[in-house]
Amino acid sequence: xxxxxxxxxxxLMFTQRVGQLSKALWKSIxxxxxxxxxxxxxxxxxxxxxxxxxxxxxxxxxDVANFGVMHxxxxxxxxxxxxxxxxxxxxxxxxxxxxxxxxxTEKGEQxxxxxxxxxxxxxSSAYSAALxxxxxxxxxxxxLEMMTIVKNIYGENFMEIFEKSFSNIEDTFVEQxxxxxxxxxxxxx
Amino acid sequence: xxxxxxxxxxxLMFTQRVGQLSKALWKSIxxxxxxxxxxxxxxxxxxxxxxxxxxxxxxxxxDVANFGVMHxxxxxxxxxxxxxxxxxxxxxxxxxxxxxxxxxTEKGEQxxxxxxxxxxxxxSSAYSAALxxxxxxxxxxxxLEMMTIVKNIYGENFMEIFEKSFSNIEDTFVEQxxxxxxxxxxxxx
Numbered sequence: 001x002x003x004x005x006x007x008x009x010x011x012l013m014f015t016q017r018v019g020q021l022s023k024a025l026w027k028s029i030x031x032x033x034x035x036x037x038x039x040x041x042x043x044x045x046x047x048x049x050x051x052x053x054x055x056x057x058x059x060x061x062x063d064v065a066n067f068g069v070m071h072x073x074x075x076x077x078x079x080x081x082x083x084x085x086x087x088x089x090x091x092x093x094x095x096x097x098x099x100x101x102x103x104x105t106e107k108g109e110q111x112x113x114x115x116x117x118x119x120x121x122x123x124s125s126a127y128s129a130a131l132x133x134x135x136x137x138x139x140x141x142x143x144l145e146m147m148t149i150v151k152n153i154y155g156e157n158f159m160e161i162f163e164k165s166f167s168n169i170e171d172t173f174v175e176q177x178x179x180x181x182x183x184x185x186x187x188x189x
Numbered sequence: 190x191x192x193x194x195x196x197x198x199x200x201l202m203f204t205q206r207v208g209q210l211s212k213a214l215w216k217s218i219x220x221x222x223x224x225x226x227x228x229x230x231x232x233x234x235x236x237x238x239x240x241x242x243x244x245x246x247x248x249x250x251x252d253v254a255n256f257g258v259m260h261x262x263x264x265x266x267x268x269x270x271x272x273x274x275x276x277x278x279x280x281x282x283x284x285x286x287x288x289x290x291x292x293x294t295e296k297g298e299q300x301x302x303x304x305x306x307x308x309x310x311x312x313s314s315a316y317s318a319a320l321x322x323x324x325x326x327x328x329x330x331x332x333l334e335m336m337t338i339v340k341n342i343y344g345e346n347f348m349e350i351f352e353k354s355f356s357n358i359e360d361t362f363v364e365q366x367x368x369x370x371x372x373x374x375x376x377x378x
Binding site for chain 2: 008009010011012013014015016017018019020021022023024025026027028029030033069116119121124125126127128129130132133140141142143145146147148149150151152153154158162165166169170173175178179180
């Protein structure tokens with residue numbers, strides 16, 4: 001087997017490995033995510049938009065599309081639906097009149113925070129599946145290989161928002177009686 | 190911060206980490222996969238069914254649903270469409286009259302092998318994104334954390350088929366003139 005042959009097969013096998021694993025993992029996470037937000041009559045894209053708008057304290061449609069990994073038209077259409085339900089409002093920024101920004105209304109923020117407060121790790125298969133790793137190593141897997149691959153596909157900016165979302169959770173929520181509660185009415189205001 | 194509080198936040202942050210990463214990774218892989226099979230007028234589920242039928246040298250609808258991570262009804266309906274196109278045939282096994290099995294027709298196998306032969310790693314974002322890791326460590330990332338999580342969600346049997354698919358590629362394909370070619374008309378017959 002020459003080097004070229006080896007490398008072509010290696011490439012196919014890696015593509016297949018990462019493809020099968022990410023399909024299987026995402027399908028499981030998707031199901032749990034849908035169940036989590038079902039009582040609020042939201043789909044995953046809509047919830048993701050609320051999440052991004054909350055995290056960024058207002059986001060452009062292009063931010064929503066990038067960080068939510070959806071088409072710009074999908075981001076726009078679902079944002080419009082959220083606006084019609086009074087959960088999101090559209091605006092322009094003083095220093096950027098060209099882009100449309102979305103931010104949570106009071107009602108949208110309340111809904112977002114209620115959903116977070118109802119988060120229950122026991123309903124997450126990926127969480128349960130990762131527990132044996134946590135029990136062995138003392139912390140959850142960092143998924144560094146997966147993170148590096150995602151970073152190399154989507155860029156540094158994507159990862160910055162990704163990391164920022166964790167410090168927001170860290171800063172914004174406390175646990176009371178086995179439930180997450182937000183500390184303040186809104187982050188970074 | 191007490192231990193419980195820490196663990197609840199840790200759980201949410203891990204769930205979010207694995208959720209965002211797997212959504213982003215899968216959406217990229219899904220796009221590349223769709224582009225790869227587009228010339229054959231197949232969707233991802235249909236191609237996945239052909240792939241599983243090829244790998245297992247005939248598979249029950251329940252195998253297809255399990256290993257393809259799709260509902261049984263989805264597996265059945267798309268298998269029917271493939272049958273109508275003359276790519277798949279339904280049968281019963283001598284030693285198992287209760288389950289419906291699907292296997293590739295000659296035409297289905299030809300199509301599957303053509304698609305494999307047209308595989309081009311340069312069209313895979315995940316492959317390109319993993320190359321820096323290969324260049325650094327001398328091999329592609331093994332994604333062991335991701336694999337363990339998927340194993341704990343879907344079970345040992347799922348992983349056995351998963352691993353088997355790699356040895357099938359190893360045994361069945363050679364590289365000629367920068368393209369994958371299958372060695373024999375069909376594997377394991």
